[in-house]
Amino acid sequence: MATRKPMAGGFLWMIAILAGAIWGVMAGNPMKGILIGTFAGAAMAAAIWLLDRSRR
Numbered sequence: 001m002a003t004r005k006p007m008a009g010g011f012l013w014m015i016a017i018l019a020g021a022i023w024g025v026m027a028g029n030p031m032k033g034i035l036i037g038t039f040a041g042a043a044m045a046a047a048i049w050l051l052d053r054s055r056r
Contacts, residue, residue: 016038
């Protein structure tokens with residue numbers, strides 16, 4: 001029986017939050033950047049989860 005290696009989206013989520021925070025600091029509104037990064041990262045992680053789920 002072949003074992004399946006699942007994909008992980010947590011790394012992209014973390015990178016999106018950090019990138020959003022950096023963008024937010026440069027734009028003068030760090031909280032807005034963190035929120036945008038969080039939602040963008042969640043969307044990417046969910047997309048990876050859905051793709052991985054369909055690979056079964």
